[in-house]
Amino acid sequence: MRAICILIVAVFVLTGCWDHREIEELGIITGVAIDKPEDSAQSHMLTVTNQYVLPQSISSQVKSGTSGSKPYVNETVTAPSILQTIREQSKFVSRPPYYYHLKTVVISKELAETTDLLKLTYFFNRDHEIRRSVQVFISEEEAETLFNIAPEEDKVPSIYLDKITHNYTTKTAEMAPTISLGDISKYFSHQKSFIIPFASLKENAIYINGGVIVNADSKKVVGVLSKDETRAFNWINERSQGGVIEVFGVDEGQQHPFTFEIKKMSSKVTPNYQNDILTYDIHLSFQGKLGEDWSYDSDQFNQEYVEKQEKAIEERIQSIVVNSIEKAQKEHKVDYYELMEPFRINYTKEWYKIKDDWNQFFTKANFNVDVSVLVEHYQDVGRKLPFKP
Amino acid sequence: MKSALDTTRLTQNQVTIGISLTVLGVGMITLPREVFTAAGIASGWVSVLLTGGLAIGVMFLLITLNNRYPGLSYFQYNRLIVGSWIGGFLTLITTAYYITFAAFETRAMAELIQMFILDRTPVSFTMLIFIGTTVYLVLGGYSAIFRLFELYFPAIITFTLLIMILSANQFEINHIRPFFEGFTPIMKGMSATILSFVGIEIILFIQAHMRNPQRVKKAAVYGVAIPTLLYAIIVIMVGGIMGVGETMTLVYPLMELAKSIEIRNFFFERFETFFIPLWILSIFTTLAVVFYLAALGIKTIFKVKKETAVFSIIPLIYIIAMTPKNINEMFTMGVWVGYSMIVIGIAIPLTLLLVSLVRGQRQ
Known part of the structure; x- marks a missing residue:
């Protein structure tokens, strides 16, 4: 009797997979x-x-x-x-x-x-x-x-x-x-x-x-x-730790392009809200190396020259970022940078008041963009010889 | 040497683990949604810690009651305090509460299995297998239950923490900032977390079986602290990964967290599969304890054999578990189980404590 009971239970418990799929x-x-x-x-x-x-x-x-x-x-x-x-x-x-x-x-x-x-x-x-x-x-x-x-x-x-x-x-x-x-x-x-x-x-x-x-x-x-707007987005949100920046030369004529390769970057966004005016301070800092340089004058063994190049890169990045933000405010009229996050965290009370028309609010914000670039090194070759063709 | 080999009495660790695993149940998986929905903001995780502290306070009061009647469990001493008629009635409603609680856990487990693993297997069948396993365990008595828990405990804790570690790369601190936005939301959040601490009242029953009852306070503190910390970690992680708004929309937030773990091009691509057995285990542990207590209640009231008591509640649990028509009714059932716990597991014992103090009883 006992064995039969066990058998009956086993038939139910041990057989079959209801949900098997080959x-x-x-x-x-x-x-x-x-x-x-x-x-x-x-x-x-x-x-x-x-x-x-x-x-x-x-x-x-x-x-x-x-x-x-x-x-x-x-x-x-x-x-x-x-x-x-x-x-x-x-x-x-x-x-x-x-x-x-x-x-x-x-x-x-x-x-x-x-x-x-x-x-x-x-x-x-x-x-x-x-x-x-x-x-x-x-x-x-x-x-x-x-x-x-x-x-x-x-x-x-x-x-x-x-x-x-x-x-x-x-x-x-x-x-x-x-x-x-x-x-x-x-x-x-x-x-x-x-x-x-x-x-x-x-x-x-x-x-x-x-x-x-x-x-x-x-x-x-x-x-x-656009390409530049995407880059500005990635930089402001620290979403990318790479890529290259092409700069068209250190002098006025800007004939001799060089390329800066980003190794590391960081971004710091600080909102300031005073008298109903929202100002963002965006600080971007880049570290990387000079990957390519077309100028015959270039001489990276000379620190002064490297600093000149750093300045040119800073200007280039700044113009990309400033233009992109301006376009987001004037043309797209959308805060796709998630800039509301620092504002929400730092000014929580004010945030609750304006959260439903944030995009509108964003278009009126001011931006201070500050870029610092550090050229850490320049790969295997530092200059071209002879200096002049 | 008899005491050293005494395997039927509970050690301090077994009591700690027993309380932890009874508290960790269905609540674990739905808690983040409930907390954030009630609190509305990210600081809801503080509510979990505060409720945990409150639970420890309640535990101490229940232990004070227990200490007045050493060696007796709640079902035995309630008639000493208020007489056998009212005492019997209290035992009856407590038993009814545990039967409903067991039914809810069974149903929740079956729903989960049907949703994530076996979508064509009838719910009734999974429930029967589940109840069958529990019956087998409960027939072994409390010492068997708590010894099995010792085996499960490391697995449940490790797996839960493993999920947290594997998903940590998606954590965004901004989601849970600002950290503090006033006390009102935290208070609101507490009302939702109370329901996740259902089960702490089992101390009323297990203290009598402890080998060293003088260590009960330590065991109880750890027993509540472990689930509290685990809950807080879960709420912080889910909040930080999903965000408060998104969590409010999810049915099983912790499950979604497990599903969002991405280990590319690897056997673990579907990591959540490993997580489901864990949750089933943690529900099973809760079910085993409440099933045992329900059977104990039947045994006390009707003075029947252990087997009769255990087998007689199987149909009751099955019928009550099948009552909710849909998942919303099931969640409502869970809420009512939580409220009943506040009345039956906390308010009534504390009233008994008062009566006992007024009458100056002491065993």
Whole structure:
């Protein structure tokens, strides 16, 4: 009797996996692209492209070394909501979609300019399969076209796109910082404007050039940042510890460019609020090395000359930063620098009064930008001989 | 030498760990949202520390009550204070409270498992397995429960701290600044944190089983201090990583924190999978204690065998656990469990302490 009881219990407890899913049978999705439907009759809908990777195809290519068919499949569906597009796919894709390994979400600029991004990304944040760390990009072209290329290094475009972003902190300051779904949700929750990396297509590669501004009030894309504006953003927020600054010479004519490579930088933003006037003191300090110099006169063994160059670099950085801030105030009219943070922390009471029209308040703020540059060394060669051609 | 080999009595460490793991339960995962929603600002984490201090104060009062009746547990001495009829009634409502508490923990665990791991397995089935495991443990008596806790405790603490360390690189100090914005928000935050300290009243029952009851105060202080510090760390980290506004929107903030950990191109890409068993363990420990106390209550009232008491509450727990129709009703149930604890676990024993003092009783 006892044995029978144990057997019956064992049958229930030890058997079966209600939720088993064979890994080979899953449709692993690594990228999602969201576009506006081409058909204007469907303007209230979304066109969603899911990129399925085909693991067999990748592994066979690694083994044989030949590049056969593409290792991914794109499936495009148009429906009024994102969840609906996913369910719609079940009607013709044989594998159940599996989002645990989603890497990138690309939204076309056209859609992002007209749609509330909080609403658009809300589904991704809600679904428990999708991680908060999924990278988000805005694309210049239709988002789907980014997923149709055949990159050489990484065979799957969505994974390739995710990997480019690893370059940004140390190699270049001209890329907007990476932003994830979780970050976007965070920015909206705290009513902060922010920037999203801007991806564009060039032949068979995706370039990440600058970023686009998302206004926290309208929750839409309101402008594109130039290279310089992106750099100013990265510097003010200490988001990048690298990149180069090109300076067009130390003399008046500015004919002999040289390049300063940033090794380390730090920024200090102090708000001052007096008599209803908000003034920011921004202090940026850079350390780095002179990587390249075209002038025959250059002689870095001479400290005076190096100091002259430092001064030229300081002026160059200052003009980039000042112009960018001015543009943010006059043209974009959005505080995408998160300058509200120091103000909120230092003037909490005043902050509560003006927080709902912060962008308006920001456009009236004054800025004192102060830059200091330290040239630490100049690589292996210090001067050219003979001095004059 | 009998005392040295006495394995049925509880050591000081076992009491400390027992209190800690009973307090750490469902609250751990939802606390940051509740604190920040109530306080509205980042200094909510101070409320956690203050409530912890308050909890230690309450513990001392409960211990004072216990000390008047050494060797007896709450169910035994309440009838000595107010007579067997009222005492029996108090035992009955306390038992009802523990049954509801157990049902809530069971349901919360089942919801979590369904949401994050087994989305097609029926909730009822996970609950039955969970209750079955608990029954097996509870039949072993309190010494078995607390000895198992000693095994779980390091794992739960280490894993929670590991999550904090791995996500520390996302910490932004600005999110939790300014540090101080007046006392009002902190007071408001305290009202939300009280519910996360449900379980401290188990000292009423376990002090009688201690090997060295004179060490109970030390054990109680550590037992409350450990969850308090852990809670404070969790609230600070979640606040610093998610920000106050974002935390208010999340159902399980700590879970989201675990999900935001990014270890690229590695087996640990889905780190939260390792975290779910941890949370299940911490719920299981709470469930085991309250299940045991519910069974003890049944046994005291109806004077039945241990097995009868344990098996008779299984259907009750199951039915009550299945009552909430959706997740919001489940959270409401949790809030009511918290309020009942304030009445049944704190207010009534303290009234008994007063009565006992007035009547000048002492065993």
